[in-house]
Amino acid sequence: MIRRSESARTSAAPSVRGRPTRRWLLGLAAAALVAHRARAAAPDHRATALRLAREVAVPRYHVLAEATAAQDAAWRAFAAGARADAAGLDAAFQAAADAWAGIEMVRYGPVDEDSRYERMAHWPERRGAIGKALADLLAASDALTPERLRRASAAAQGLSALERLLYGEDPESTAALRRDLAGPAGDRRRALGAAIAQGLARNAAATLAGWTGPEGLTARLEGGSPEAAREAVTRLATDHLAFLEAIADAKIGTVLGRSADEARPLAAEGWRAGRSLRAIRVNLDAADAFTRTALAQDAAALASVLAGLDTPRAVAGRLAAGTASLGDLASDPQQRVRVLLLRDAVRSASAVSEPILSEALGVTVGFNSRDGD
Missing domain, CATH: 1.20.1420.20 (M75 peptidase, HXXE motif)
Known part of the structure; x- marks a missing residue:
C-alpha cells in the first residue's frame, strides 16, 4: 500500500499542466451521469457488441x-x-x-x-x-x-x-x-x-x-439472442475496467512499493526488454480505443470518459519517451512522484469510467476477472 502522504500529494494537486485531476474528473463524471439518466435512451447491446468485435477485437487480433x-x-x-x-x-x-x-x-x-x-x-x-x-x-x-x-x-x-x-x-x-x-x-x-x-x-x-470464422464469435453475435449480446458487452466492459485496475495496482503499484527504498524494479513487466512504460502507454491507448468504440453513440458519456483517460495517457507518453525505466523512476526519491501521478491518474480514469460505462451501456459490471491472478 502506498503511504497516504505520497498519494495525497499527487491527488491534492489542482492540475498537471492544465489537465483535470481526480476530484474534478469525478465531479464531471457525476454530472454526465445525471444528464445521461435524464435522457434514458435504451442501449442497443447487439450494435455495441458488434462494434467492439469488428472495430476493436478483430483488427487488433489481426495485428x-x-x-x-x-x-x-x-x-x-x-x-x-x-x-x-x-x-x-x-x-x-x-x-x-x-x-x-x-x-x-x-x-x-x-x-x-x-x-x-x-x-x-x-x-x-x-x-x-x-x-x-x-x-x-x-x-x-x-x-x-x-x-x-x-x-x-x-x-x-x-x-x-x-x-x-x-x-x-x-x-x-x-x-x-x-x-x-x-x-x-x-x-x-x-x-x-x-x-x-x-x-x-x-x-x-x-x-x-x-x-x-463462419461459426466464430462475431457471427454468433450477429445472429444470437439479445441476452448473448448483453453478456458480451458486460464481459468486455468488465475486462476493460479490470485492466485499468491491473495497470494501476499490478503494473505500477507493485513496482512503487511503499517508498523509494522499498520500490521493486524487478517486479516491472518487461523490464529486461526495457518496455515497462512502453507497454503501459500502449495499454492506455488501447483503453482509449475501446472507449471510443463502446460509447460511439453517446457523445456526452464519451467526452467524460475520454477526459478521464487523457491525463494518464499524457503522463505515460512522457515517461515512455524518456530514458529512465519504470523501476529507476520508482526508486528515485525525486522522480517517483511522476510514477505516483501516473498510478493515481489511472485510478481516477477507472473511477470516472465505471459508472458512466455501466449507465451508458446498460450493463452491470461483473466481478474482476483478474482477481486471484
Missing part, C-alpha cells in the same frame, strides 16, 4: 496474428542458420509484444479458451516460474516442438519466456545471451525459442479464427 507470424518466421530463419546476430529477433519480439499490449485487456471470447491468454504471456511471474520452466526444457533431451511445449508450464510458452531468452539483466548479460544464442552451443536454445515463437503464432491465429 497480433501478423506480428507473431513474423516473429515465428524470424526465429525459424535464425534457428535454421540464416543468422548473423539476434537484432532481427529483438525487433520481432518488440512488435509482437506491442501487438499483445494492444489487445491484452480482452479476456472474453476465444482467448479465454484452451488457456490461450495464459500462454501468450506469463506475468506477473511467481517464484521464478519462467526461469525454472525454461531451465527444465533446456536440460531435457527430447525434441523441442510446440506440441512438447503445450505439455509444459504456461510460463515457458509465451512472450515472457522469449524475453528471458533474448534479454539479460543489463546490456552486458544481454550481449552474452545473444552470443550464446547465436554460437555453436546454442542449438537447443535456438530450438526452444523457435518452438515458443511458433506456439505463439498458432495461439494468435486460433484466437483470431475464433472471432472471424
